[in-house]
Amino acid sequence: MKTLRIDKTDTITTIYLNRPSQRNSLTSELIDELHTLVDQLRDDQATRVVIITGAGKTFSSGADVEMLTRIGESYTPEQTRDEISKWRATFDALEQLPQITIAAINGLAYGGGVVLALACDFRIASTRAIFGLPEIKLGMVLALGGTQRLTRLIGVSAAKEMILRGRNVTAIEAQRMGLAHRIAEPGDLMGLAQSWAERAVSYSPRALALAKRLIDQSFDRDANVSGEAETVAQVELLHSPEFLGRVKSLKESGEI
Numbered sequence: 001m002k003t004l005r006i007d008k009t010d011t012i013t014t015i016y017l018n019r020p021s022q023r024n025s026l027t028s029e030l031i032d033e034l035h036t037l038v039d040q041l042r043d044d045q046a047t048r049v050v051i052i053t054g055a056g057k058t059f060s061s062g063a064d065v066e067m068l069t070r071i072g073e074s075y076t077p078e079q080t081r082d083e084i085s086k087w088r089a090t091f092d093a094l095e096q097l098p099q100i101t102i103a104a105i106n107g108l109a110y111g112g113g114v115v116l117a118l119a120c121d122f123r124i125a126s127t128r129a130i131f132g133l134p135e136i137k138l139g140m141v142l143a144l145g146g147t148q149r150l151t152r153l154i155g156v157s158a159a160k161e162m163i164l165r166g167r168n169v170t171a172i173e174a175q176r177m178g179l180a181h182r183i184a185e186p187g188d189l190m191g192l193a194q195s196w197a198e199r200a201v202s203y204s205p206r207a208l209a210l211a212k213r214l215i216d217q218s219f220d221r222d223a224n225v226s227g228e229a230e231t232v233a234q235v236e237l238l239h240s241p242e243f244l245g246r247v248k249s250l251k252e253s254g255e256i
Contacts, residue, residue: 001018001033001037002029002033003017003018003019003027003029003030003033004016004017004018004030004033004034004037005018005055006037008047010046011046011047011048011049011197011201012047012048012049012050012051012194012197012198012201013041013044013047013049013050013051014050014051014052014053015034015037015050015051015052015053016053016054016055017030017052017053017054017055017059017060018055019055020054020055020056020057020058022061022064023056023058023060023061023108024054024055024056024058024059024060024061024113025060025061025062025063025064025065026060026062026063026064026087026112026113026116027063027064027067028067028083028086031086031087031090032086034090034094035086035089035090035093038090038093038094038097039093041097041099042093042097042098047099048099048100048197048200048201048205049099049100049101049102049197049200049201050097050099050100050101050102051101051102051103051104051190051193051194051197052101052102052103052104052116052117052120053103053104053105053106053189053190053193054105054106054107054113056107057106057107057108057128058106058107058108059103059105059106059107059108059109059113059117059129060108060109060110060112060113060116061108061110061111061113062110062111062112062113062114062134063111063112071083084143084144087112087144088143088144088145091115091116091119091144091145092119092145094116094119094120095119095120095216096216098205098208098209098212098213099205099209100121100122100197100200100208100212101119101120101121101122102120102121102122102123102124102193102196102197103116103117103120103122103123103124104124104189104190104192104193105117105123105124105125105126105129105131105171105180106126106129106186106189106190107126107128107129107130108129108130108132109129109130109131109132110131110132110133110134111132111133111134111135111142112144112146114131114132114133114146114150115142115144115145115146115149118145118146118149118150118153119145119149121212122181122196123174123179123180123181124180124181124182124183124184124189124192124193124196125171125174125175125180125182125183125184125189126171126183126184126185126186126189127171127172127183127184127185127186128171128186129170129171129174129180129183130168130169130170130171131162131168131169131170131171131174131179131180132166132167132168132169133146133162133163133166133167134166135163135166136163136164136165136166137166141163142163147159147163150162150163150179152219153178153179154177154178154179158177171183182196204237204240204242204243204246206236206237206240206242207237207242207243210233210236210237211233214226214229214230214233217229
């Protein structure tokens with residue numbers, strides 16, 4: 001791939017946004033490559049965790065400004081809608097992966113870069129990371145599912161402050177408001193992301209996938225429907241050989 005670099009172990013796939021000289025800005029080509037990769041990972045039984053980070057010292061500066069200018073100058077509204085829909089579909093597909101996903105935010109994350117991180121299950125940030133949503137300064141809005149994801153995550157008040165004021169937040173502020181789960185020194189970031197990945201690898205992939213789906217779909221269901229979905233998942237898991245084997249192993253080790 002031209003815009004992504006992939007490092008793969010037996011169970012963990014790490015994706016590097018690989019345009020460091022352009023601060024890993026997002027282009028149509030990068031989004032196409034990311035969507036192709038996400039489609040491949042969905043059926044990859046070996047990969048249990050996906051880590052996304054940026055090559056160099058930037059996570060992602062968001063959508064490439066020159067590309068946005070070309071769209072504004074030469075695209076028809078219908079073409080623009082199609083392009084935006086393609087980007088949103090990519091972030092949605094990432095969010096819907098059955099594997100656990102971790103954004104290792106190694107530096108600046110702006111605009112679409114923040115939305116990319118929001119589409120992941122966990123966000124671990126370097127102490128030098130800065131989160132910013134500059135769209136309002138350019139006469140745009142945060143799109144690609146960003147307003148919904150951010151508001152659900154940090155609440156209406158904090159989301160309005162970030163989006164409507166275009167205010168940057170530090171890694172410490174991001175953790176305080178719930179945008180980042182953990183922060184680490186730059187040299188420790190990937191090690192921390194790796195340790196989170198290894199913890200996930202030790203759990204049942206089916207249980208993780210079902211729990212993740214139940215959480216994500218809870219926003220769109222009433223309590224009764226969500227409760228029934230939980231029951232269906234629990235029935236499946238309680239009768240699975242993996243559950244019975246794990247209980248036996250924990251009993252033998254004296255942990256339960």
